[in-house]
Amino acid sequence: MEVFGDNSCPPSCNTLGFLQKNNSLEEKGRLAGHKNLLSCDNSDRDARFRLTETDFSNLFARDLLPAKNGEEPTIQFLLEMVDILTTYVKKTFDRSTKVLDFHHPHQLLEGMEGFNLELSDQPESLEQILVDCRDTLKYGVRTGHPRFFNQLSSGLDIIGLAGEWLTSTANTNMFTYEIAPVFVLMEQLTLKKMREMIGWPNGEGDGIFSPGGAISNMYSVMIARYKYYPEVKTKGMSAAPRLVLFTSEHSHYSIKKAGAALGQGYGSLFLTPGSFVSSRPPILQWLCVLLLQGYVPLFVNATAGSTVYGAFDPINEIADICEKYNLWLHVDGAWGGGLLMSRKHRHKLNGVERANSVTWNPHKMMGVPLQCSAILGILAGCNSMCAGYLFQPDKQYDVNYDTGDKAIQCGRHVDIFKFWLMWKAKGTIGFEQHIDRCLDLSQYLYNKIKNREGYQMVFDGPQHTNVCFWYIPPSLRDMPDGEERREKLHRVAPKIKAMMMESGTTMVGYQPQGKNVNFFRMVVSNLAATQSDIDFLIDEIERLGRDL
Amino acid sequence: MEVFGDNSCPPSCNTLGFLQKNNSLEEKGRLAGHKNLLSCDNSDRDARFRLTETDFSNLFARDLLPAKNGEEPTIQFLLEMVDILTTYVKKTFDRSTKVLDFHHPHQLLEGMEGFNLELSDQPESLEQILVDCRDTLKYGVRTGHPRFFNQLSSGLDIIGLAGEWLTSTANTNMFTYEIAPVFVLMEQLTLKKMREMIGWPNGEGDGIFSPGGAISNMYSVMIARYKYYPEVKTKGMSAAPRLVLFTSEHSHYSIKKAGAALGQGYGSLFLTPGSFVSSRPPILQWLCVLLLQGYVPLFVNATAGSTVYGAFDPINEIADICEKYNLWLHVDGAWGGGLLMSRKHRHKLNGVERANSVTWNPHKMMGVPLQCSAILGILAGCNSMCAGYLFQPDKQYDVNYDTGDKAIQCGRHVDIFKFWLMWKAKGTIGFEQHIDRCLDLSQYLYNKIKNREGYQMVFDGPQHTNVCFWYIPPSLRDMPDGEERREKLHRVAPKIKAMMMESGTTMVGYQPQGKNVNFFRMVVSNLAATQSDIDFLIDEIERLGRDL
Structure with a gap:
């Protein structure tokens, strides 16, 4: 690493405590203003950075810790990496940057300006690294960009990010x-808070963080069957009758x-049409048919916030049926569970306290970095x-805290810390503000386009942040409804999306x-998005779609 | 943030490019020595840090990006976090620090010197955060400490760590x-390299990174059944006959x-006694019995590196049987798969190229940070x-690159990047050196204690880094073998382990x-461990166990 020879380093150069050899405890006290900063493990003097001249072109992984004299290059390398990452963080929130710089797979595979993916x-050298x-x-996608609306998970929470770095x-x-x-304790306490939000008495019950909502939902079927x-x-499925799971088409x-x-x-799934909203009669009807044929209904999944429409099944009505027929009630709140944090919106999950199990992904509506999904219920x-070899009963501590045997996994990634840290840093009210703000913004979008020329809503009155709509290019506006128009309209959204990605302006x-036929699904979970970004999206759709 | 007022900043203070307002492009060219550093996204001047005076006690999460004027506190906060983390990294490799500072669950729950786990x-404030x-x-455990031998996954690889931060x-x-x-492309290329190491022709086949070896093994059963x-x-299991899976007791x-x-x-599992090492006759015998009873053998799991003993099943012999009876052959190389990178040790997996599927966890023997597990085979x-809503066929790019529909998950964490980056940085030869070094160190331990007074080996001639042994305290050495001695010996390892954890010296x-009865399982996968650490472990066991 070369020295820049900048001798005019300003007085504040050492503000952070980076790059210091000999900052005194007194100085640290001023920095910290907190006794724990002094009493903690990291307080001794030698822990601060020393500087060397480092040329990364002559350094390799083998020169880093635990190599002898590896401490210097290790710290320099990590700091250089942090420079790259903090620069990326700033750019992510900068609307003058693109959301992505699109290239086709073959282009990236052929190598972009020296970016060679092949392993050897x-x-x-560390410079190349x-x-x-x-x-x-x-060449990636800035999922935290204020104009990235492509997925239920978006945004880049700084506290969550710091939490992941620590993890x-x-x-x-x-x-x-x-x-x-x-x-392990953070997980236990956080799951209890989540169960309290669900409304189970005293937050009692159990749960675990799993690698995503699909696995959480899989747990729900497993625990229902086990009960x-x-x-x-x-003995396998031969020990059970022919079981039936109920869920909606939109689940x-x-x-x-x-x-x-x-x-x-x-095939054991019975898909009720649409969401469950008007489905009480169909369920009952199915139940009768099934019971007569020797099938045994086991499980009902009620979706709280469906993936595409953001629809909420009426949990209380479904719970009534489940109680009557002794069925397991699972609520898939992967997307909608976050609304439990909002006093204004939690009523959409009324009845969730009657569920036997609940999936809830903080990595979606609550902006926690990927991945963070909980299954709550009795495991x-x-x-x-x-x-x-893992769960010895003769350990010196209370082995009830060993959680591994509840999981279908053996090793399990630490997904809790970032979420715990965000909850500490924001408080419950911080999450509430996040949720309310995102729902307000969706309402703004809905109000803006519901009567706008060239738009047609897929459904009215969004319950979540999902706003689904067709953009009708001028060429199709006067065309009579029919197969030809449907076919043309079906091609509009993919074309606009492709152009969006090529231009990199929004997603x-x-x-x-x-x-x-193909329609746009707009969702908001990114705290960085504002009304101006919604306006931008609509302008962009119209700019790109005008001549289709 | 207060200013330390250190005006005597040395010329090299800015070496890293941190804390600089106005470093010129020319200077960056000198830093980088590579055109990509200039042509990349992060090259513009404003990307470098500016300094402000920051008092974290008055700052909250809501003041960070995307808040207005949030950039300054965001960068300062992240850098302060990096200071904490790099200090931790240095300590991790420092043998004068403890491996852990043990506390019982109730102690941590009650709150340690202001460390309050409860959420509110x-x-x-960010200061408290x-x-x-x-x-x-x-209050955690330094899993990268040179004297942490507690788990198959240990060590703290700096390149892998940087990769996780980026992820x-x-x-x-x-x-x-x-x-x-x-x-997605990195995953594809890396999986192909792994298949080449397995020895499948041209690296053909498929695979995916999953959330750990348990899920990878679950995939193997699913894909066998699906085939x-x-x-x-x-239709569920009623569409299949009564299927049998074979695996060993030690799997x-x-x-x-x-x-x-x-x-x-x-109950569909038939556990052959011990490892498969001498089990060809038992398998054949079972097959005959089962086929007569109307069961259908489906799947054989051969373990390459068992969890406790590190034993390798003879894959070729098992493959012969699988071919003869048309059974799916899975090789669970979660622990032993890494040995494929070593020319000296890969013969222990001879025959793996005949497997239908292979589990291989780079997060174990290869030192990749948690989690990183691959299932290789046809999914x-x-x-x-x-x-x-995810896998639209009418996208503008080749949708064969959309991998999600192969997984049992929907969202899937990016586990590939750290591994890809480590492979780039170390090369295949770097992993080989890692493997060979860890196996040499285990051999050193084995040679040291096999004839040492007070030790008894559980098995001779370790195949992997697993060395399993009893430490016999002096009080038991002359006691005749029998139930009393067994019971006493059973309590020795837990007692020593408890004292080890209380003193925090090693694990x-x-x-x-x-x-x-209870014995110690020593494993080495940490590049930081040396012979002196092995010596330390043995000294520590003898120090703590001497008077039992």
Whole structure:
């Protein structure tokens, strides 16, 4: 690393405590203003950085810690990386930057200006590694950009980001208290808070963070089956009658995946048309038919915030049926669960306290970095196998804190810390403000386009932030309804989306649903988005779609 | 943030480019020595830090980006966090620090010197958040410490760590090329390299990174079942005969969990005694018995590196049987797969190229940060549900790169980047050196204690880094073998382990296995460990166990 020779370093150069050899405890006290900063592990003098002249072109991974004399290059390398990352963070929030710099797979595979994805036998220099990191970000998608609306998960929460950096540095595993004491307790306390928000008495129950909503939903089917037919665990599906799972057509496809994976077959799913909104009669009807044919209804999934429409099933009505027929009630709140944090919107999940299990992904509506998904409910026994090498009963601490045997996983990533830290930093009211703001913004979009020329809504009165609409280019506005118009309209959203991605200005999702041809699905979960970004999106759709 | 007022900043103060307002492009060219550093996204002047005076006690999460004027506090906050983390990294490799500072769950729950885990409605200041982060690390376990031998995953790889920081900052999801173009291609290329190391012709086949070895093993059962009985996907287990999975007693418990979860029941597992090493006759015998009873053998799991003993099943012999009876052969190389990178040790997996599927966890023997696990084999069709909102066929790019429909997950964490970056930085030869060094170190331990007074080996001639042994305290050395001695010996390892954790000096695992009472399982996967650390462990066991 070369020295810039900048001798005119300003007085404030050392403000952060970076790059200092000998800052005194007194100075640290001034920095910190808190006794814990002094009493903690990191307080001694030698911990601060020393400087060396570093040329990364002659340094390799083998020169970093634990190599002898590896401390200097390690710190310099990490700081250089942080420079790359903080620059990226700033750009992410800068509307003058693109959301993405699109290239086709073959272009990236052929190598972009020296960005070579191929792996080789010999090591590359740390300089090249840093270049590779810059390029990785350059050709990626800025999911935290204020104009990225493509996915239910968007935004870049700074506290959550810092939490993830710490999690990576701690590099541990959730299966035992032994090697993750703090994280295991944080998970326990946070799950209890979530159960309190759901409304279960005293927050009682159980739960676990899983690798995403699909796995959380899979847990729900497993625990339902285990409750009613525990012998399936040892004997397989032959120990149970022909079980039926109910869910709506609009529910997430992971329920279907779960049916297939768990040996029930996704044919065991009965899909009620649309969302459950008007489906009480169909359910009852199905129940009668099924019971007569020897099938046994087991489980009902009520969706709280469907993926495409953001629709909320009427949980109380469904709970009544479940109670009557002794069915397991699961609420898939992967997308809508966050609304429980809002006094204004939580009524949309009324009845959730009657559920047997709930999926809730803080990484969606609450802006927690990926991944962070919880399954809440009683897991005990469902997956336990009591592996002797991990879950020794003769440990010196209370082994009830070893959570691993509840999971279908063995090792489990630490997904809790970033969420815990965000909750600490924002408070419950911070999440509430986030939710309310995003829903307000969607309402702004809905109001803006519902009567605007060239727009047609897929449904009225959005319940969540999902606003689904067709943009009708001028060429189609006077065309009579019919197959030709439908076919043309079906091609509009993909074309606009492709141009959007090529220009890199914004991103929004589209899809067909049932009989509806391709339409845009707008969602807001990014705190960085404002009305001006909504306006920008609409302008962009019109600019790109005007001549189609 | 206060200014320290250090005016004597040395010329090299700005070496890193941190804290600079106006470094010129020319200077950056000197720093980088590479045109990509100039042509990349991060090259403009304003991207460098500016300084402000920051008092974190008056700042909150709401003051960070995307807040107006949030850029300054955001950067300052992230840099302060990096100071905490780099200090932790340095300490991790410092043998004068403890591996852990043990506290019981109730102690941490009651609150340690102001470290309060409870969540509340109101936000906390960023100063408190930083203190919480320091405390989180203080009361955790340093899994990268040279004397942490407790788990198959240990160590703290600096390149991998930097890769995880970048991954968190990019905060995206693996399901589509659309939002993770670079990561999706990296995954594809890296999986191909892994298949080449396995020895499949031209590296052909498929695969995916999953949330850990247990899920990877679950995939193997699912894809085997799908290949032979595809109708199970729609119709459930009633579409298949009574299927049997074979695995050894010593195999990982996740095979059992998979049987239970997938609706086959873990009773569908036939556990051959011990490892498979001498089990060819038992398998054949079982096959005959089963076929007569109307069961259909489906799947054999051969373990390459068992969890406790590190034993390798003889894959070729098992493959012969699988070919003869048309069974799916899965190799669970979660722990042992890394040995494929070593020319000296890869022969232990001879025959792996005949497997239908392979689990391989780079986060274990190869030192990649948690989590990083691959399942390699043909996945196509097994889990696909073609969700319209994600996998639109009318995208502008080649949608074969959308990988999400292969997974049992929907969203999927980016586990590839850190691994890809480490491979770039170390080269294949760097992983080989890592593996060889860890195996040499285990051999050193084995040679040291095999004939040492007070030690008894659980098995001779370790195949992996697992060295399993009893430490016999002087009080038991002359006691005749029998139930009393067994009971006393059973309590030795837990007692020593408890004292180890209380003193925080080192950590090693123990467990019983079959008829063997509690013994220590020593494993090495941490590049930081040296012979002196092995010596330290043995000294520590003798110091703590001498008077038992």
